[in-house]
Amino acid sequence: MEPIHSAEHSIYFESGLSPLKDIINQNQYSKIFVFADTNTSALCIPIFRSFLDEMEDFDIIETDPGEENKNIDFCIGIWKTLLDFGADRKCLMINLGGGVITDMGGFVASTYKRGVDFINIPTTLLSQVDASVGGKTGIDIDNVKNMVGTFSLPKAVFIEHTFLTTLSNREMLSGFAEMIKHGLIADAQYYETLKNSDYKNIQPQEIYRSVQIKNKVVTEDPLEKGLRKILNFGHTIGHAIETYALTHDKKPLTHGEAIAIGMICETFLSVKYCNLTTDELNDISKYIFSIYPKYKIKEKSFTKLLSLMQSDKKNEGGQIMFSLLEKIGNCNFNCRVTSADILSSLNYYNSL
Amino acid sequence: MEPIHSAEHSIYFESGLSPLKDIINQNQYSKIFVFADTNTSALCIPIFRSFLDEMEDFDIIETDPGEENKNIDFCIGIWKTLLDFGADRKCLMINLGGGVITDMGGFVASTYKRGVDFINIPTTLLSQVDASVGGKTGIDIDNVKNMVGTFSLPKAVFIEHTFLTTLSNREMLSGFAEMIKHGLIADAQYYETLKNSDYKNIQPQEIYRSVQIKNKVVTEDPLEKGLRKILNFGHTIGHAIETYALTHDKKPLTHGEAIAIGMICETFLSVKYCNLTTDELNDISKYIFSIYPKYKIKEKSFTKLLSLMQSDKKNEGGQIMFSLLEKIGNCNFNCRVTSADILSSLNYYNSL
Numbered sequence: 001m002e003p004i005h006s007a008e009h010s011i012y013f014e015s016g017l018s019p020l021k022d023i024i025n026q027n028q029y030s031k032i033f034v035f036a037d038t039n040t041s042a043l044c045i046p047i048f049r050s051f052l053d054e055m056e057d058f059d060i061i062e063t064d065p066g067e068e069n070k071n072i073d074f075c076i077g078i079w080k081t082l083l084d085f086g087a088d089r090k091c092l093m094i095n096l097g098g099g100v101i102t103d104m105g106g107f108v109a110s111t112y113k114r115g116v117d118f119i120n121i122p123t124t125l126l127s128q129v130d131a132s133v134g135g136k137t138g139i140d141i142d143n144v145k146n147m148v149g150t151f152s153l154p155k156a157v158f159i160e161h162t163f164l165t166t167l168s169n170r171e172m173l174s175g176f177a178e179m180i181k182h183g184l185i186a187d188a189q190y191y192e193t194l195k196n197s198d199y200k201n202i203q204p205q206e207i208y209r210s211v212q213i214k215n216k217v218v219t220e221d222p223l224e225k226g227l228r229k230i231l232n233f234g235h236t237i238g239h240a241i242e243t244y245a246l247t248h249d250k251k252p253l254t255h256g257e258a259i260a261i262g263m264i265c266e267t268f269l270s271v272k273y274c275n276l277t278t279d280e281l282n283d284i285s286k287y288i289f290s291i292y293p294k295y296k297i298k299e300k301s302f303t304k305l306l307s308l309m310q311s312d313k314k315n316e317g318g319q320i321m322f323s324l325l326e327k328i329g330n331c332n333f334n335c336r337v338t339s340a341d342i343l344s345s346l347n348y349y350n351s352l
Numbered sequence: 353m354e355p356i357h358s359a360e361h362s363i364y365f366e367s368g369l370s371p372l373k374d375i376i377n378q379n380q381y382s383k384i385f386v387f388a389d390t391n392t393s394a395l396c397i398p399i400f401r402s403f404l405d406e407m408e409d410f411d412i413i414e415t416d417p418g419e420e421n422k423n424i425d426f427c428i429g430i431w432k433t434l435l436d437f438g439a440d441r442k443c444l445m446i447n448l449g450g451g452v453i454t455d456m457g458g459f460v461a462s463t464y465k466r467g468v469d470f471i472n473i474p475t476t477l478l479s480q481v482d483a484s485v486g487g488k489t490g491i492d493i494d495n496v497k498n499m500v501g502t503f504s505l506p507k508a509v510f511i512e513h514t515f516l517t518t519l520s521n522r523e524m525l526s527g528f529a530e531m532i533k534h535g536l537i538a539d540a541q542y543y544e545t546l547k548n549s550d551y552k553n554i555q556p557q558e559i560y561r562s563v564q565i566k567n568k569v570v571t572e573d574p575l576e577k578g579l580r581k582i583l584n585f586g587h588t589i590g591h592a593i594e595t596y597a598l599t600h601d602k603k604p605l606t607h608g609e610a611i612a613i614g615m616i617c618e619t620f621l622s623v624k625y626c627n628l629t630t631d632e633l634n635d636i637s638k639y640i641f642s643i644y645p646k647y648k649i650k651e652k653s654f655t656k657l658l659s660l661m662q663s664d665k666k667n668e669g670g671q672i673m674f675s676l677l678e679k680i681g682n683c684n685f686n687c688r689v690t691s692a693d694i695l696s697s698l699n700y701y702n703s704l
Contacts, residue, residue, distance in 0.1 A: 072424065072428055076424055076493065079493055079499065079500055080493065080494065083493070083494075083496065083499065083663060086662075086663075088667050110502070111463070111500045111501060111502055112499070112500060113498075113499065113500075113501075114488065114489075114490065114498070114501045114502060114503055114576075115502065115503065115575075136466065137466075138466065141428065141431055141432065141435070142432065142435075144435065146465075146466070147431065147435065147464070147465065148431055148463045148464060148465075149463060149465075149466045150462070150463055150466055150467065150502060151466055151467065223467075310438075311435060311438075315440050
């Protein structure tokens with residue numbers, strides 16, 4: 001497949017990592033670090049190595065897996081490790097893993113000695129279709145997602161289908177929610193294609209289409225001043241539910257499971273605020289429920305969920321701002337929604 | 353005085369802060385925070401207020417003074433305070449203070465929710481002639497100076513002479529070292545002017561000239577790929593001595609005192625590596641000693657100093673890189689110096 005050229009960097013698909021060697025040679029990096037969590041280290045580094053017939057030495061920096069470790073303490077650990085390894089400004093960091101690794105690795109790299117080059121190799125479906133493009137890095141503080149971060153572009157991104165063989169169905173489903181979102185906000189036909197596809201067996205060209213959609217949006221609005229906010233569809237409520245579940249549920253939701261819930265709630269709001277038809281609402285709810293498990297949003301969590309939405313980065317002046325569907329394939333942003341209607345949407349979800 | 357227009361922002365001189373109101377109105381900030389340490393809060397916020405006949409409300413975020421507090425723990429505290437105050441992406445942070453405040457405040461602002469606007473009002477001579485320009489933000493980790501940071505431009509910088517009335521002679525002397533450096537690396541005539549001036553009574557046009565010199569260099573090379581490294585003259589050795597003194601001396605050196613030592617050592621190296629004349633070496637050493645106190649670089653610190661220089665951000669591939677004088681007013685960068693010669697330069701300083 002042709003690489004997608006984004007602002008100042010390229011996203012390579014099914015390249016077998018062959019451009020990586022050139023990038024390393026051209027830039028004459030002083031040292032190469034591969035950053036991974038203990039899971040990806042075991043599963044993905046062997047695949048990574050198998051792509052490379054010869055490559056300069058690299059050091060592996062490992063962290064614990066999971067969103068709960070995407071925090072400042074781990075960052076400090078990585079910064080110090082880089083210093084201990086003698087990493088200078090001309091080093092390269094290769095982030096190999098899911099969104100936690102590319103978000104946190106990107107943040108560490110973009111701030112270590114005021115910024116060193118990094119390359120992202122997303123190994124989960126979620127990170128391939130979402131974190132792979134857009135130049136966002138970030139870590140959580142006090143469980144507030146991505147409260148601290150930068151807008152920093154990786155030198156390159158490599159998307160390889162082979163890595164998906166390491167994933168469970170649940171992890172595939174987590175990434176699939178973002179793909180559904182891409183169809184809903186920007187491409188009705190793609191949404192139909194996905195409805196007829198099998199999330200357990202995603203095709204490379206579907207991933208390609210998702211990255212294309214996201215890339216088009218972020219290239220037009222890299223710093224999220226306007227249009228880019230449509231990518232937030234399903235996330236205002238979804239993020240709040242994800243954060244709540246992370247600290248309150250025995251088995252926390254995956255990102256995609258939370259976003260699936262958020263998309264149903266925000267589709268409900270789209271009917272009132274953006275004239276989406278109830279037929280479209282029913283279609284979307286029915287489809288999402290056909291593949292995602294039902295979740296009970298506890299009534300006692302409602303107040304906390306609202307306050308989590310208040311602290312969402314996309315808000316301005318204390319108002320909770322939503323991105324809502326006008327119709328399938330079209331999304332508006334900066335929709336101000338009342339708290340009462342937000343609660344109605346949570347009740348709507350629970351009633352299904 | 354005319355403002356200096358730097359890349360994408362302006363540095364205002366003796367404006368009485370009058371453009372500040374316009375900037376705030378144009379950008380419709382949701383909230384304004386003034387970040388200061390307890391010293392500047394007491395001394396400089398009254399001056400800051402006296403400039404403003406009317407201004408929207410602002411919240412003050414205070415930190416403890418001193419380089420030893422320019423660390424990640426304080427950053428985390430400020431990020432959390434911003435969150436507690438309900439700061440969104442449209443808030444403005446005004447950093448009012450010395451380099452610790454503008455470095456750390458800039459880092460916090462450039463990473464909070466992936467970046468909010470900030471304005472720097474440097475209140476020390478050092479921060480007016482140095483930290484005011486160049487878009488560097490940073491914090492120390494394990495006492496390694498600016499090990500983590502970003503290149504992020506403030507929305508504007510305001511330089512007001514009145515703030516200097518709050519400084520001791522020692523603080524004036526600290527900033528004066530950077531001014532001497534500007535003359536030595538880029539403007540021989542300015543160096544002569546400074547030799548005939550009184551550091552206790554710096555004139556606004558001298559500050560202006562220093563900012564002009566630094567601005568010209570950083571505009572040509574914002575990310576320190578080449579030319580900008582000349583600003584590092586005196587700093588490879590100076591930083592190491594400063595860091596060592598911070599953790600080992602009862603009364604640590606000021607930045608300028610350390611840089612003054614570093615400039616003498618690196619002027620010594622300039623004779624061997626860049627054909628500076630011994631007359632020029634003697635002139636510089638004599639002048640610096642006429643205003644800066646003598647310091648004893650302990651021999652037992654030499655190994656530690658070398659290892660601190662090794663971890664300097666400007667180095668590549670393990671080699672310690674210097675910026676050295678070709679003649680007064682001209683500086684080269686990327687000069688590789690042997691460890692033996694570095695030690696000779698420390699002994700030279702001690703022998704004076």
